[in-house]
Amino acid sequence: MIQSVERAALILRALGAGVPRLGVTEISERVGLAKPTVHGLLRTLERHELVVQDAETGKYALGPAVLQLGNAYLDGSELRARSLLWADSLAQRANESVWVATLSGSRVIVLHHVFRPDDMMQILEVGAAIPWHACALGHAIAAYHPRIEELFEEPLVALTGQTRTEREQLEEALTAVRRTGMAVEDQEAALGDAGIAAPVFTRGGVVAGAIGVVGPADRLLGVRRNDLLLAVRESARALSRDLGAPRVTSAYG
Amino acid sequence: MIQSVERAALILRALGAGVPRLGVTEISERVGLAKPTVHGLLRTLERHELVVQDAETGKYALGPAVLQLGNAYLDGSELRARSLLWADSLAQRANESVWVATLSGSRVIVLHHVFRPDDMMQILEVGAAIPWHACALGHAIAAYHPRIEELFEEPLVALTGQTRTEREQLEEALTAVRRTGMAVEDQEAALGDAGIAAPVFTRGGVVAGAIGVVGPADRLLGVRRNDLLLAVRESARALSRDLGAPRVTSAYG
DNA sequence: ATCATCTTTCGATTATGCCGAACACAGTTC
DNA sequence: GAACTGTGTTCGGCATAATCGAAAGATGAT
Numbered sequence: 081m082i083q084s085v086e087r088a089a090l091i092l093r094a095l096g097a098g099v100p101r102l103g104v105t106e107i108s109e110r111v112g113l114a115k116p117t118v119h120g121l122l123r124t125l126e127r128h129e130l131v132v133q134d135a136e137t138g139k140y141a142l143g144p145a146v147l148q149l150g151n152a153y154l155d156g157s158e159l160r161a162r163s164l165l166w167a168d169s170l171a172q173r174a175n176e177s178v179w180v181a182t183l184s185g186s187r188v189i190v191l192h193h194v195f196r197p198d199d200m201m202q203i204l205e206v207g208a209a210i211p212w213h214a215c216a217l218g219h220a221i222a223a224y225h226p227r228i229e230e231l232f233e234e235p236l237v238a239l240t241g242q243t244r245t246e247r248e249q250l251e252e253a254l255t256a257v258r259r260t261g262m263a264v265e266d267q268e269a270a271l272g273d274a275g276i277a278a279p280v281f282t283r284g285g286v287v288a289g290a291i292g293v294v295g296p297a298d299r300l301l302g303v304r305r306n307d308l309l310l311a312v313r314e315s316a317r318a319l320s321r322d323l324g325a326p327r328v329t330s331a332y333g
Numbered sequence: 334m335i336q337s338v339e340r341a342a343l344i345l346r347a348l349g350a351g352v353p354r355l356g357v358t359e360i361s362e363r364v365g366l367a368k369p370t371v372h373g374l375l376r377t378l379e380r381h382e383l384v385v386q387d388a389e390t391g392k393y394a395l396g397p398a399v400l401q402l403g404n405a406y407l408d409g410s411e412l413r414a415r416s417l418l419w420a421d422s423l424a425q426r427a428n429e430s431v432w433v434a435t436l437s438g439s440r441v442i443v444l445h446h447v448f449r450p451d452d453m454m455q456i457l458e459v460g461a462a463i464p465w466h467a468c469a470l471g472h473a474i475a476a477y478h479p480r481i482e483e484l485f486e487e488p489l490v491a492l493t494g495q496t497r498t499e500r501e502q503l504e505e506a507l508t509a510v511r512r513t514g515m516a517v518e519d520q521e522a523a524l525g526d527a528g529i530a531a532p533v534f535t536r537g538g539v540v541a542g543a544i545g546v547v548g549p550a551d552r553l554l555g556v557r558r559n560d561l562l563l564a565v566r567e568s569a570r571a572l573s574r575d576l577g578a579p580r581v582t583s584a585y586g
Numbered sequence: 587a588t589c590a591t592c593t594t595t596c597g598a599t600t601a602t603g604c605c606g607a608a609c610a611c612a613g614t615t616c
Numbered sequence: 617g618a619a620c621t622g623t624g625t626t627c628g629g630c631a632t633a634a635t636c637g638a639a640a641g642a643t644g645a646t
Binding site for chain 1: 623624626627
C-alpha cells in the first residue's frame, strides 16, 4: 500500500534471492524502477544497515541488521519456543534430525533444527527457505492453508528428478495429507533424503507450521516408517495442544 | 532520506527490540508517529511478511521473511564464509568456543559460532546482538572503528557488575587494544564468562569484524591465557589475509 | 449494558517521493 | 591519449502519493 516501503521490500527480497551482491542498475532492472529511485531507497536502507554498500565495487548487499531482526523473530516466535521441548523428545525417540518450520510466501522456513542424536557434524538449517512443494513440511502446511491458490502462483521448480511439479500431482498429495494428517516426501528436495511431517495448529485451528523428521530415505521409509509416522504425529499433536489448538478431529477420516 | 522507508525501518527495529509483540498504539508511541501512519506502514510490511499480525490480539510481530533475509545475509557474508575454516581450527587449537562477529549499529552481531569441541550442549548464538562495550569482540572492532563517536551515542548499559560503562574506562580499554592488537574481557557480558578477541581487517585496512574465543573466565584467563592470546591473534591475522587486508603493521606498537 | 481501549477506515491537504536528464568517475578500446 | 561504454550519483520540478485529524468498528472489561 505505501509505495516506497513496498519497493524497499522488493529490493530487500531481490538482494536476498540468489546473487548476494547487486549494483544499482541490476536492482533497478529486477524491480522495474528507475535507477535514482532505487538509489534513494538503498541509501535509506543503508542508514539502518539493512543493506551495506561494498566500498570497492559500489555494489549493495544485505546488511547485518537483517540478521539481528531474524534473530529477534526467532526469539519472539511462539511456535519455535513451544517446539523446543517436543522437537528434542522427537529427535530422541526417532533418532533422527527434527525440523520445525513455518510458511513464508511460498517457501518453508526452518525455525528450529535438532540434530540427530548420533552424528553431530551436520549443518544447521535454521533460516533455510525451501520451496513448499518439495518437502514434507511444506505439504503438511499447504494441505491446511486457507489460501492454497497463492501457493501455485509461483513456478514450481524441480529440485531433484523426483520433485513433483505438476499441480495435479501436488493436489493429490495434499488430499492424501488431509486424509492421513501426515506428509511423506521421498527425495524431492535433496537426493537421498526423505522427510516425514505433520501439521501444527494454533488457536482457532489455523495451521501455524509443521514438525517432522528428515534423514536418509532408506532409513526413514524402511521398516521404521510406521514408527516414525506415529512419533511425528504425536509430537505434532502435543505441540498443537501447547499452542492452544482446539482438539483435532478433521485430521482423521 | 526517504521518509516512509525510514519510518518502516524504525518500526522493524522497534519490533526487534525486547517486547516481541506490539500494538499499533504502542508502536506509534515508540516511533512518534500518528496511529494511522503506523498502521499503513504495518500493512505494507505485512504484505511481504516482514511483520505478521496476531489474529487474536491484533498485535504485530516480526514475520518469517526477516528470518529468511537474515539467512540470506549469512550466506552472502564474505567475512563469515572466509571465517569457517579458521574458526574451526582455532576452536580445535584453543579447545574453546569460537565466535566471529561484526558490528551493526552499536551492537556486535555473531556471524559464526563454533562449539567447544568437548561439550556439545551449547546454545547457538548466531544472530545474537551484544552491546559492543560489553564484550571482547566489540572492543576489538571498536578500537579500529572509523567513527567511534557514534558508538558512544547510545547509553552504555551494564550487563553484569563488572561491565565497564564509563566512557573514560572504555577509551582506555580501546587504547590498550590498539597497542596490543588484542581485546580481553572478564565477565562483562555474562557472569563467569570471559572473552579474548582480535580485530579482522579487509581490503583497504578497514575493520570488518572480529574473531575470538569465549568461555569460563578461570579457564580462559588462567595459565593458558598467553597461549590463547597467541592463537586468537594468529587466526585473526590469517583471516584478515584471506579477506585481502594489507599487511598488518599498525597493530604493533 | 456501558465504558474504555484498541485497531481500522476515510478523505482532504500538502508535503513528499519520483523520474528524466545530466554529472562524475572508472575501466576499455581504438 | 581521446573517445566510448559502463558504472553509481546528484539535481529539481511536477504530480503523485503519503500523512494525520477525526470518527467509525471491534473487542474485552467493569
